[in-house]
Amino acid sequence: MTTTRDAPALTATDLVVEFPAGRGQKVHAVSGVSLEVAAGETLGILGESGCGKSTVGRSLIQLPPPDAGTVRLGDVTLTGLAPRELRRARARMQIIMQDPVSALNPRRRVKDLVWEGRSIWGPGDDTRDKDARVDAALRDVGLDPATVRDRRPHELSGGQCQRVCIARALMLDPEVLICDEPVSSLDVSVQAQILNLLETTTRRRALSMVFIAHDVSVVKNISDRVMVMYLGKVCEVLPSDGMQHEAVHPYTRLLLASLPEAQLGSAAPAGPPAAEERAAELPSPLNPPSGCRFRTRCPLATERCAAEEPAPREIRPGHRIACHHAEPRRNHP
Amino acid sequence: MTPKREAATTAPAPTDGTRGTAAPPLLDATDVRTAFHTPRGAVRAVDGVSLTLSEGETLGIVGESGSGKSVLGRTLMGLITDGPGTTVSGTVRIGGKDVHALTPAGRRALWGTEVAMVFQDPMTSLNPVKKTGTHLSESLRLHLGLGRADARDRAVDLLRQVGIPEPARRAGQYPHELSGGMRQRVVIAMALACGPRLLIADEPTTALDVTVQKQILDLLRSLAEELRMATILISHDLATVAGRTDRVAVMYAGRLVEYADTAAVFDRPRHPYSSALIASIPRLDLPPHTLLPAIEGRPPNLLHPPAGCRFAPRCDTATDRCTTESPGLTAYAGERDAGGLVACHHPLGAAEEAAV
Numbered sequence: 001m002t003t004t005r006d007a008p009a010l011t012a013t014d015l016v017v018e019f020p021a022g023r024g025q026k027v028h029a030v031s032g033v034s035l036e037v038a039a040g041e042t043l044g045i046l047g048e049s050g051c052g053k054s055t056v057g058r059s060l061i062q063l064p065p066p067d068a069g070t071v072r073l074g075d076v077t078l079t080g081l082a083p084r085e086l087r088r089a090r091a092r093m094q095i096i097m098q099d100p101v102s103a104l105n106p107r108r109r110v111k112d113l114v115w116e117g118r119s120i121w122g123p124g125d126d127t128r129d130k131d132a133r134v135d136a137a138l139r140d141v142g143l144d145p146a147t148v149r150d151r152r153p154h155e156l157s158g159g160q161c162q163r164v165c166i167a168r169a170l171m172l173d174p175e176v177l178i179c180d181e182p183v184s185s186l187d188v189s190v191q192a193q194i195l196n197l198l199e200t201t202t203r204r205r206a207l208s209m210v211f212i213a214h215d216v217s218v219v220k221n222i223s224d225r226v227m228v229m230y231l232g233k234v235c236e237v238l239p240s241d242g243m244q245h246e247a248v249h250p251y252t253r254l255l256l257a258s259l260p261e262a263q264l265g266s267a268a269p270a271g272p273p274a275a276e277e278r279a280a281e282l283p284s285p286l287n288p289p290s291g292c293r294f295r296t297r298c299p300l301a302t303e304r305c306a307a308e309e310p311a312p313r314e315i316r317p318g319h320r321i322a323c324h325h326a327e328p329r330r331n332h333p
Numbered sequence: 334m335t336p337k338r339e340a341a342t343t344a345p346a347p348t349d350g351t352r353g354t355a356a357p358p359l360l361d362a363t364d365v366r367t368a369f370h371t372p373r374g375a376v377r378a379v380d381g382v383s384l385t386l387s388e389g390e391t392l393g394i395v396g397e398s399g400s401g402k403s404v405l406g407r408t409l410m411g412l413i414t415d416g417p418g419t420t421v422s423g424t425v426r427i428g429g430k431d432v433h434a435l436t437p438a439g440r441r442a443l444w445g446t447e448v449a450m451v452f453q454d455p456m457t458s459l460n461p462v463k464k465t466g467t468h469l470s471e472s473l474r475l476h477l478g479l480g481r482a483d484a485r486d487r488a489v490d491l492l493r494q495v496g497i498p499e500p501a502r503r504a505g506q507y508p509h510e511l512s513g514g515m516r517q518r519v520v521i522a523m524a525l526a527c528g529p530r531l532l533i534a535d536e537p538t539t540a541l542d543v544t545v546q547k548q549i550l551d552l553l554r555s556l557a558e559e560l561r562m563a564t565i566l567i568s569h570d571l572a573t574v575a576g577r578t579d580r581v582a583v584m585y586a587g588r589l590v591e592y593a594d595t596a597a598v599f600d601r602p603r604h605p606y607s608s609a610l611i612a613s614i615p616r617l618d619l620p621p622h623t624l625l626p627a628i629e630g631r632p633p634n635l636l637h638p639p640a641g642c643r644f645a646p647r648c649d650t651a652t653d654r655c656t657t658e659s660p661g662l663t664a665y666a667g668e669r670d671a672g673g674l675v676a677c678h679h680p681l682g683a684a685e686e687a688a689v
């Protein structure tokens with residue numbers, strides 16, 4: 001997928017996002033992130049709270065645009081586009097957020113919420129077959145149109161609201177779907193329903209997707225490739241198939257070692273025994289560590305890690321790491 | 334206390350030497366019911382739960398949002414009591430004392446020394462304008478009558494015990510100067526301050542990152558072992574509870590549907606809901622793009638729960654009997670499940686085992 005170099009659906013290069021934090025300080029939220037999503041591919045973004053996942057997601061749709069770097073959707077460069085053209089181009093990329101209830105206007109009915117995007121972004125003049133198309137969209141996401149069409153968000157469960165958000169995004173026939181923690185606020189049983197819905201939808205429509213979450217197993221399950229972030233930087237990008245064995249970046253290994261047993265299933269802890277994490281406070285994004293940002297928690301850190309930022313390098317096709325010392329694994333199960 | 338409406342459901346029978354000691358269990362809860370009276374009707378958040386816990390034992394309570402886990406935890410603790418707007422019935426004994434028959438002062442004396450609770454959001458237990466050390470030393474002086482200097486020393490010891498680096502310096506800091514994981518450690522230190530015999534932790538790590546989550550759960554486990562403290566770990570995340578508790582109680586719509594050894598529930602769930610819930614967790618050993626066996630529908634409205642088995646509308650194996658007759662929590666008939674209880678008319682695996 002990534003080896004076919006022709007026209008990725010979405011490309012971001014060297015994204016930088018900083019937020020002013022008073023007293024001349026700034027939050028280094030995203031510091032030079034590049035990514036690529038092929039047509040029909042799902043890229044997962046994984047990392048702990050505050051590492052910049054949502055900020056990357058939002059800068060992809062230019063809400064707000066990054067402070068530096070470029071975003072290309074197909075063959076259109078979004079960064080620097082005039083507002084009106086940006087609006088039109090952006091309709092081809094839709095975002096789904098973590099909290100489905102607050103993403104929906106509480107006063108509007110489901111049928112209008114689903115159509116909303118079309119009237120704002122799309123060729124909104126054509127309302128003749130609105131009802132039929134809204135019903136079809138609701139059916140596509142597993143909702144019964146007759147039951148929910150006239151309801152308002154507070155009359156729906158969290159899972160149903162998320163389905164409405166998905167229906168609304170799909171109404172615009174996007175090429176790329178950005179999902180920011182779309183199942184994090186849902187119960188396990190509902191989470192499985194929504195993951196399955198996203199899986200079948202992206203497959204059927206050959207949609208590209210960026211799927212942001214902090215749960216390793218969830219991200220692995222839905223993605224073709226996984227990108228691991230730490231404190232505004234990319235640590236590792238690798239195919240999700242077999243990632244529990246193949247991941248080598250010390251931070252990715254720490255994430256894997258922290259998983260509860262039941263999520264590992266038969267994939268019992270693999271790979272180098274995760275060295276005991278050094279008891280350290282999380283570094284502040286206001287003043288990130290020099291060199292490698294993970295060095296204050298890294299069991300392999302050396303002086304070089306403090307002096308020199310590790311450049312991303314490819315250790316096998318499709319597998320990149322930014323680390324001075326990690327080596328590809330040879331004999332694993 | 335209102336009279337019991339139904340015969341008490343069976344408490345797990347002490348079946349082996351370790352559980353069946355003569356000493357009464359540390360926690361003994363029988364047919365606990367908690368209902369909230371709202372303008373729209375009574376919400377039966379906890380509807381007939383019986384539990385026991387011995388010294389040093391760990392119990393997981395799992396279930397989805399709204400299944401009644403927190404209300405149960407608070408009722409066991411005596412934080413929710415019978416009163417205007419709320420009906421509590423059944424009995425809860427901790428260390429032999431009937432929590433709901435005590436006076437409010439009697440209950441307060443129990444808190445901290447016999448039973449303590451840790452909540453999901455550490456800030457609900459911390460005062461933002463009070464230093465972390467003061468949170469600890471105040472309760473040490475109040476409950477244990479320590480002097481100012483002794484209390485301060487003991488506070489620093491406690492912070493060290495919960496793995497806070499530079500405890501003396503941290504004692505002088507305010508809660509907002511600490512990370513979420515450090516705050517939760519402080520709350521755990523507060524809970525431990527007066528040496529409770531039972532700790533109830535309600536989603537203690539839900540708001541934390543996975544790496545911090547593991548540290549806190551490891552800490553709770555080692556403290557429980559070291560202090561021989563019984564723990565109840567409440568979580569919506571089954572994976573958290575697996576491998577960290579001796580027994581697990583699975584809740585659905587205010588009732589226990591399965592109550593057995595944790596390993597048994599995960600290896601061979603007997604209740605269709607436990608089984609479906611376990612199957613719906615994404616696992617790392619599954620290849621990408623695996624469709625998960627999801628449970629269709631959603632939990633019932635507790636204002637109007639369905640008659641019979643509350644899981645029946647979502648259950649693949651439901652029969653007519655399930656929609657009319659409520660299944661009681663009873664010992665599972667199989668020999669290999671000694672001590673396991675399930676509330677189901679057609680527990681999983683029963684047919685195969687009968688055929689063997």
Ligand SMILES: Nc1ncnc2c1ncn2[C@@H]1O[C@H](COP(=O)(O)OP(=O)(O)OP(=O)(O)O)[C@@H](O)[C@H]1O
Pocket residue numbers: 019020027028029047048049050051052053054055056214285
């Ligand atoms: N509007 C803003 N103003 C100031 N700082 C911000 C803003 N948005 C995000 N940040 C900061 O930028 C960093 C990255 O935040 P971001 O929300 O992208 O993280 P995240 O990985 O999505 O975390 P989470 O898992 O908690 O959602 C954090 O330090 C955050 O506090």
Ligand SMILES: Nc1ncnc2c1ncn2[C@@H]1O[C@H](COP(=O)(O)OP(=O)(O)OP(=O)(O)O)[C@@H](O)[C@H]1O
Pocket residue numbers: 369371376378396397398399400401402403404405569635
């Ligand atoms: N004070 C109250 N008044 C009315 N209803 C309440 C009250 N407290 C809780 N409930 C209801 O009782 C039920 C059980 O709530 P509880 O908080 O115990 O669920 P839970 O299992 O802890 O869920 P979660 O995983 O979301 O924490 C819910 O339906 C809830 O809305």
Ligand code: SF4
Pocket residue numbers: 249250251292293294295296298299300301302305310322323324325326
């Ligand atoms: S570059 Fe150094 S500090 Fe960073 S992850 Fe690699 S070994 Fe650790």
Ligand code: SF4
Pocket residue numbers: 604605606642643644645646648649650651652655660676677678679680
């Ligand atoms: S009692 Fe019936 S409906 Fe309830 S879980 Fe068992 S089989 Fe399913």
Ligand SMILES: [Mg+2]
Pocket residue numbers: 053054055180181
């Ligand atoms: Mg986020």
Ligand SMILES: [Mg+2]
Pocket residue numbers: 402403404535536
């Ligand atoms: Mg709760």
